[in-house]
Every structure is written in C-alpha cells, then in structure tokens.
Amino acid sequence: MKAIALQEYGTADDLRLVDLPDPKVGPAEVLIRVKAAAINPVDWKLAAGGLDALMEVRFPLVPGWDVAGVVERVGFDAGEFAVGDEVFGYIRKDWVQQGAYAELASANVRMLAKKPSSLDWVQAAGVPLAGQTAYRSLKRVGVQAGETVLIHAAAGGVGSFGTQIAVALGARVIGTASERNHEYLRSLGAEPVAYGDGLADRLRAVGGIDAAVDFVGGDAVETSLEFVRPERVASIANPDVEARGGHYVWVRPDGAELAELTRLADDGKLTVHVERAFPLAQAADAWRLSQQGRTRGKIVLTV
Incomplete structure (x- = not known):
C-alpha cells in the first residue's frame, strides 16, 4: 500500500510517500480502505518525539488517528461490521505505528462506528478525535x-x-x-x-x-x-x-460515543467545517498549515 511515513522522529520535512506492507487484521479488527484521514496537532507533536515518554512509538511510523473509509476485510470475532460498510473512527492502538495516512488501515471494532450518512468522506474523517474529545x-x-x-x-x-x-x-x-x-x-x-x-x-x-x-x-x-x-x-x-x-481529558477510542456523534450529525445538529483538504502526497503541506494554529475547523487528507 501507499502511505505517508517517517523513518525516525522528525518534522513535516521528513514525511515521505512510501510503499509499505498491508496492515495485518487481527481478532476483533477490520481492514479499512481509507477515503480520508484528518490532521490533528497531536500527529506532528508525536512525530517530533513530544510523546516519547508516554507512548510506545515504532518505525516506520505512519501518522494519523482519524479515519473514514470502507470495510474491506473482517477479522475473526469482528461481526459488528461487514465488508462494504462505511465507517469512521479514532484508531489509536496500544502502540503508535500504523496510522490513517495510508491507503489501508486496520482498527479494532470498538474504535469504529457507521459513518454519518449526512457527511461526506472528508467531513466524516474530521469528526472522531476532535468530536469525541469535545x-x-x-x-x-x-x-x-x-x-x-x-x-x-x-x-x-x-x-x-x-x-x-x-x-x-x-x-x-x-x-x-x-x-x-x-x-x-x-x-x-x-x-x-x-x-x-x-x-x-x-x-x-x-x-x-x-x-x-x-x-x-x-x-x-x-x-x-x-x-x-x-x-x-x-x-x-x-x-x-x-x-x-x-x-x-485525554480521549480514548469509543465507538459508542462516536455513534452518538453520528446521531447528532444525521439529526442536523452537528456539522463539520473543513478548512482545507489535501491529497495524501501533500501531507507535509497539511502539517505546516496545522502548525500555524490559526485554522477554523479541520484539515483533512484525501486518499
């Protein structure tokens, strides 16, 4: 698969579009064909080593915890979703390596919910981490x-x-x-x-x-x-x-909370303002915009 990765701690200048093996799909996990992945400040802070004392980080590192996409494969004991389901989620695992800035991402079903029908892929990707934090x-x-x-x-x-x-x-x-x-x-x-x-x-x-x-x-x-x-x-x-x-407050992946945000969105009570969407290959430019700290709403990568 194509993915944005770092070979060691670094900055936006060190992001590279590379070929990596497809993620493995473990028990209670699904494989997602990524449509969009949101940028969050924690992505570039973590990549710079800012959370090294707190979290296990492995390289090559694919950043990104916010994803929206289509279920491509279902692992053992993951019957909550089926191939073809449109999902979104905050996919932070117990260690940091296989993130959402990629064509494919695996995630535990507890991290996911059905994508709101009222939101497009770019908008949906902007919801999980920020929405659940709020x-x-x-x-x-x-x-x-x-x-x-x-x-x-x-x-x-x-x-x-x-x-x-x-x-x-x-x-x-x-x-x-x-x-x-x-x-x-x-x-x-x-x-x-x-x-x-x-x-x-x-x-x-x-x-x-x-x-x-x-x-x-x-x-x-x-x-x-x-x-x-x-x-x-x-x-x-x-x-x-x-x-x-x-x-x-440090948010944790929670599909039930995410489902509540889906309900609010489909009831017309939650909209997503996207400041700008970048193609995956321009992830470095997206980080630089995020680091300015003056954006309104979300910055998103399209895959």
Whole structure:
C-alpha cells in the first residue's frame, strides 16, 4: 500500500510517500480502505518525539488517528461490521505505528462506528478525535440543558464540535475566539467573546457561568476558575487542572460515543467545517498549515 511515513522522529520535512506492507487484521479488527484521514496537532507533536515518554512509538511510523473509509476485510470475532460498510473512527492502538495516512488501515471494532450518512468522506474523517474529545469534556463537567458553559477556543477543531454538542444538549454557550471568528460562532449557536487581555472583565458581563472547558491552554483554566467551581472545569491542554480540582481529558477510542456523534450529525445538529483538504502526497503541506494554529475547523487528507 501507499502511505505517508517517517523513518525516525522528525518534522513535516521528513514525511515521505512510501510503499509499505498491508496492515495485518487481527481478532476483533477490520481492514479499512481509507477515503480520508484528518490532521490533528497531536500527529506532528508525536512525530517530533513530544510523546516519547508516554507512548510506545515504532518505525516506520505512519501518522494519523482519524479515519473514514470502507470495510474491506473482517477479522475473526469482528461481526459488528461487514465488508462494504462505511465507517469512521479514532484508531489509536496500544502502540503508535500504523496510522490513517495510508491507503489501508486496520482498527479494532470498538474504535469504529457507521459513518454519518449526512457527511461526506472528508467531513466524516474530521469528526472522531476532535468530536469525541469535545463530547467527553462536556460530559466530564456535567453540562445540562439550561446551563451556561464557557468554551475556550470555541472556533477551533475541537471547539467547533464542543460548541455544537453543548447547544444540542440545550446549554447556552459562551465561546472565546478572535474577532474574525465571531460570526462563525454565532452560526453554530454560540455567543462569542474576544479572547486576550481583559477576557475576565468581558466574561463578568455575561452573567453566571456553570461550567467551562479549555481547548487552548495558556491561562484559560485560571480564568475559568474565577467563575466556575473547580469540579466543573475541564482542560485538554493543561494537566495542572487536576491539582486545582478539575478534570484533565485525554480521549480514548469509543465507538459508542462516536455513534452518538453520528446521531447528532444525521439529526442536523452537528456539522463539520473543513478548512482545507489535501491529497495524501501533500501531507507535509497539511502539517505546516496545522502548525500555524490559526485554522477554523479541520484539515483533512484525501486518499
């Protein structure tokens, strides 16, 4: 198969389109013919060695944990899916090597769900990691209908999903973003607030805030704790939130959560904004765009 791979830790400049053996399909796994794979910042951070102390990484390394495609082969004890099924998922295994930037990818059935019929391949690939991260963060702080939730970086890849999921739960959403993204946030159902100096003063004018989720880092947790009880603050960017009584969220593959996102999408409550789609061979350009940190929504590779 064709795949994007690194032979050792490196940067976008070290990505190469290579020929690799097809992935093996173990028990409870299926083989997926990849249609699209999303870019996530963790892809290039991991490739640079940023998670070496935490995760087992093997080379050649095929990056990518977000996939959308068609089931091509079904392994033993994997009856949840059949050949020809259109699926998507967050396919992080116990070690990091065989990712989604390839023509074929194998995945355990617990990581997958049926692809939403309302989304095309590129949109569907953008959902799993970011969508499940947002979903799990909001559930961790117990957002309920009628409450007000503060979402930091609400226009980003994760924040866009968090905003829509919170709105679907019946919450009022206050979303921080740059001025250029305020109209976009309004289209998702949020009330935008400019981030940066003076944010706390602007939030005081909002009224009571019941919960907060941080999708950006920096001083977002500290600002949130001025308005929200610690147990109702979650962050995906600041592990120190736990020492303050909040929640640090590291998403795990979960087909049941993904199926809930499928339901929201097919009910018209979850859309996917794709900033740009690149062909597989241009993965390095996709990483460079992601590293700018100013994109709205998702960046996706088409295979």
